[in-house]
Amino acid sequence: MGILGYLGRVAGxxxxxxxxxxxxxxxxxxxxxxxxxxxxxxAFYTSHMTV
Structure with a gap:
């Protein structure tokens, strides 16, 4: 199984x-x-968050 098959299963x-x-x-x-x-x-704190 390739990466796309795995991501389809995980995000499905x-x-x-x-x-x-x-x-x-x-x-x-x-x-x-x-x-x-x-x-x-x-050189500055950045934050990436998901909702």
């Missing part, structure tokens, strides 16, 4: 609790990476 309407946990972890990881890259890029 039929998710299991395990897939919900994976999705939350993936979103937290991406947000953390964006925060650190933003801080390094502009």
């Amino acid at each position: 309407p039929d998710r299991t609790p395990a897939l919900n946990h994976q999705l939350a972890s993936l979103l937290a990881l991406v947000a953390g990476i964006l925060n650190s890259v933003g801080f390094v890029a502009v």
Whole structure:
């Protein structure tokens, strides 16, 4: 299964609790990476949050 198949399963309407946990972890990881890259890029604290 490729990355698109995995993302379709994780972000699709039929998710299991395990897939919900994976999705939350993936979103937290991406947000953390964006925060650190933003801080390094502009030398000022930036925060990227999802609602």
